[in-house]
Amino acid sequence: MSNVNKTTSARRPYRRPMAGWWKRDPFFVRYMAREITAVAVAAYAVVLAVGVVRLSQGEAAWNGWLEALKSPLSLLLHLALLVCFVIHAQSWFEIMPKTMPMIFIGGERLKPQTITRTGWLAVAAVSVLVFVLALWWQA
Amino acid sequence: MSETATKVIKIEVLRYRPEKDQEPVWQTFDVPYTEDMSVLQGLQHIKDDIDGSLSFRWSCRMAICGSCGMMINGKPTLSCQTFLRDLAPGPVRVEALAHFEIERDLVVNIDPFIKTFEGLKPYIIPKEERKIEQGEYLQTPQQLEQFEQYSSCINCLLCYAACPQFGLNNGFAGPAALALAHRYNADSRDGATAERMEIISTEEGVWSCTAVGYCSEVCPKHVDPANAVNQNKVNSAKDYFLRFLTPRGGK
Amino acid sequence: MSNYKRSNAPIFWLLFGAGGMLSALFGSVLVFITGLAVPLGWIFKPQLLSYERVLPLAQNWLGKGFLFAIIALFAWHAVHRIYHSLHDIGIHTGALAKLLCYGSALVLTVVTATQLLSLGF
Numbered sequence: 001m002s003n004v005n006k007t008t009s010a011r012r013p014y015r016r017p018m019a020g021w022w023k024r025d026p027f028f029v030r031y032m033a034r035e036i037t038a039v040a041v042a043a044y045a046v047v048l049a050v051g052v053v054r055l056s057q058g059e060a061a062w063n064g065w066l067e068a069l070k071s072p073l074s075l076l077l078h079l080a081l082l083v084c085f086v087i088h089a090q091s092w093f094e095i096m097p098k099t100m101p102m103i104f105i106g107g108e109r110l111k112p113q114t115i116t117r118t119g120w121l122a123v124a125a126v127s128v129l130v131f132v133l134a135l136w137w138q139a
Numbered sequence: 140m141s142e143t144a145t146k147v148i149k150i151e152v153l154r155y156r157p158e159k160d161q162e163p164v165w166q167t168f169d170v171p172y173t174e175d176m177s178v179l180q181g182l183q184h185i186k187d188d189i190d191g192s193l194s195f196r197w198s199c200r201m202a203i204c205g206s207c208g209m210m211i212n213g214k215p216t217l218s219c220q221t222f223l224r225d226l227a228p229g230p231v232r233v234e235a236l237a238h239f240e241i242e243r244d245l246v247v248n249i250d251p252f253i254k255t256f257e258g259l260k261p262y263i264i265p266k267e268e269r270k271i272e273q274g275e276y277l278q279t280p281q282q283l284e285q286f287e288q289y290s291s292c293i294n295c296l297l298c299y300a301a302c303p304q305f306g307l308n309n310g311f312a313g314p315a316a317l318a319l320a321h322r323y324n325a326d327s328r329d330g331a332t333a334e335r336m337e338i339i340s341t342e343e344g345v346w347s348c349t350a351v352g353y354c355s356e357v358c359p360k361h362v363d364p365a366n367a368v369n370q371n372k373v374n375s376a377k378d379y380f381l382r383f384l385t386p387r388g389g390k
Numbered sequence: 391m392s393n394y395k396r397s398n399a400p401i402f403w404l405l406f407g408a409g410g411m412l413s414a415l416f417g418s419v420l421v422f423i424t425g426l427a428v429p430l431g432w433i434f435k436p437q438l439l440s441y442e443r444v445l446p447l448a449q450n451w452l453g454k455g456f457l458f459a460i461i462a463l464f465a466w467h468a469v470h471r472i473y474h475s476l477h478d479i480g481i482h483t484g485a486l487a488k489l490l491c492y493g494s495a496l497v498l499t500v501v502t503a504t505q506l507l508s509l510g511f
Contacts, residue, residue: 012157013240013248018306019480024213028303031351035475041413042468044421048461049502055448056505059441066439070429078425085417092414095350099369099407102285109284119414127419134423137447138438303478337394346399349474376400 034091040084043077093119147171148223149230150181152193155241163241166190167230172223178231179207179218182245195245202359205295209245210234215300215357238299238306251309252296252316255343259312259320259335266330282327289322289367291360298354298364304347311347312338314354314364321367324374340375348372402470402492409467412460420460445509454506461502465495 022028054065068074096119097112104110150170155163168189170181179197186193198204200219207218212232223231239247269276298314299305305313312320320339324332338344348368355365426432428439437443447453469491476487 010158011242013242014155014157014163015240016163016237018238018303021303021306022478025353027353027356028351031353032475032478035349035471035478038468038471038475041409041417041464042472044417044425045461045464045468045498047425048457048464049498049505052448052457052461052502052505055441055444056508062441062444066429069425075426075429078421078429081425082418082421085413085421088410089414089418092410095352095369098350098352098355098363098365099373101370101373104281107281123415123418126415130416130419130423134434134438137443138435307477307480337396340396341394342397342399344397346397346403349478372400372403375397376404379396379398379400 037084037088040081044081089123151230151232153234154244174224176223177219178211178221181223194243205293208236208295208297210237215297217359236300255312256316259316259338261319263329264331276328278327286322286325289318289362292362297357301353301357310343312344318362318364318367336378339371345371345375405466406470409463412463448509449511458502458506462499465498469495
C-alpha cells in the first residue's frame with residue numbers, strides 16, 4: 001500500500017558526445033576555417049608590433065626587421081597570412097548582413113547579398129587607396 | 140488503383156530503448172517505397188508493419204506542426220518534408236534531433252528549449268492598458284514586416300540541432316527562443332523589450348552565439364534566426380552602454 | 391527578476407567587430423605590400439619602407455593613430471575569436487583562457503602605444 005505512489009522512472013536520457021562536431025558537416029568545417037583566420041590576424045598584429053618596436057630602436061634595428069621580411073620563411077608566412085586575410089574578408093562580409101536590422105530603401109528591404117557586395121566594393125576601394133597612397137609616399 | 144511498391148530502400152535508424160539498451164544502436168529496415176513517400180511515411184511503415192516499438196513524434200504531415208524534426212543523413216530536417224525518392228538508393232540514416240538528450244529512439248527531451256522560451260515571455264505585453272473601445276491596433280505594412288518573418292517559427296527545433304553552441308551548452312537560449320523574443324520586441328504593439336533584454340543580455344542569451352549561421356540554413360520556415368540573434372547583439376550592446384542615460388522600463 | 395547576470399561581452403564584441411571590419415578592409419592589402427611586394431621588389435620601390443620614409447609617418451599623429459588602430463584592433467579581434475574557438479573545440483579553461491587571450495591583446499596594445507609615443511613627433 002505504501003508503494004502505491006512510488007514509481008521508479010524507466011527514463012534514462014542519453015547524451016550524445018560533441019567531440020569532433022565541427023567535422024560532421026561541410027558547413028561547420030567552413031565555420032572553423034573562418035574562425036582559424038583569427039590566428040593569422042593575431043600573427044600579423046605581432047609582426048607589425050615588432051616593426052614598431054624596431055622602429056623605435058633606431059635605423060639599424062629597423063633595417064634588421066626589413067631584412068627579416070625578405071627571408072623565405074617570412075615570405076611563405078605572409079603568403080599564408082594573405083590567404084587567411086582574404087578568407088576572413090570573404091566570411092566577414094558574408095556574415096555581416098546577419099548582424100544588421102532591416103534596412104528599407106525607398107520602401108524596398110535591403111537584401112543581404114547587396115550588403116555583402118558593398119563590403120567587397122569597400123575592400124577594393126580601400127586597397128586601391130592604400131596602393132595609391134603608397135605609390136605617392138614612396139617618391 | 141494503388142501503386143505497387145517496386146523499390147526498396149534501407150532506412151537505418153538509431154534505436155535507443157533505455158530499459159534494454161546500454162547505449163543507442165543502429166538498426167536497418169528494408170522499406171518498400173513509392174515516389175511520393177516521405178521519410179516520415181517510411182518510419183510509419185516500419186512502425187505499422189515491421190517493428191511496432193519504433194518511437195517517433197509526428198502530427199500534421201505537412202511541415203507546419205514542427206513535431207517530426209530529426210537528423211536525416213546528418214542534416215536536421217522535417218521527416219514529413221524529406222522524400223525517399225531524393226535519398227535513393229540509400230541507405231537513409233535517421234537519428235534523433237542532435238544536441239538534445241535522447242529519451243527513446245527518435246524522441247528527444249526538449250525541456251532546455253521550453254524553459255528558456257517561457258522565460259523570454261513569447262507573447263504581446265502591451266505598452267499600456269488598452270480598452271476595447273479604443274479598437275484594434277493599427278500597423279503599417281512596414282511595421283508588420285519588422286517582425287513577420289520571425290513569427291513563422293513552428294518550434295521544430297531544427298535550429299537547435301544545427302547550433303553547435305547549444306550542443307556545447309544546453310543552457311544557451313538558442314536560435315528559436317531568441318528569434319521569438321525578437322519577434323515580440325520588434326512588434327509595435329509590444330512594450331516588454333526591457334524585460335526580455337534581461338535574459339537576452341546574459342552570457343547564455345545572445346552572447347553565446349558565435350554567428351555560425353547554420354540555424355538559418357536549416358530553418359524550414361525561413362525565419363532567419365541568425366539574423367534575429369545577431370541583431371540583438373547590437374541591441375544588447377546599445378543597452379549595455381546607454382543604460383546609464385535612459386530610464387528603464389520602456390521600449 | 392534581476393538575478394540575471396548581465397554579460398560584459400558587449401565591450402569585447404565591439405572591439406572584435408571594429409577589428410574585424412578593419413582587418414577585412416585593410417588586412418589583405420597591408421599584408422601584400424609589407425609582407426610580399428616590398429620584400430620581393432614588386433610594384434613598389436624598396437625605399438617605401440625605408441627608415442627615412444616610415445619614421446615621419448609614425449611621428450605624425452595620423453600615422454600613429456592608424457598604426458595603433460591596426461595593431462591594437464587586429465589583436466582584440468583575434469583574441470576574442472581565438473578564445474571562443476577554444477571553447478568550440480572543447481578547451482574549457484575558463485578564467486585562465488580569458489586572461490591569456492585578452493591579457494595578451496592588452497599587452498600588445500600597451501607596448502604599441504608606448505613605443506609609438508616614444509617615437510616623438
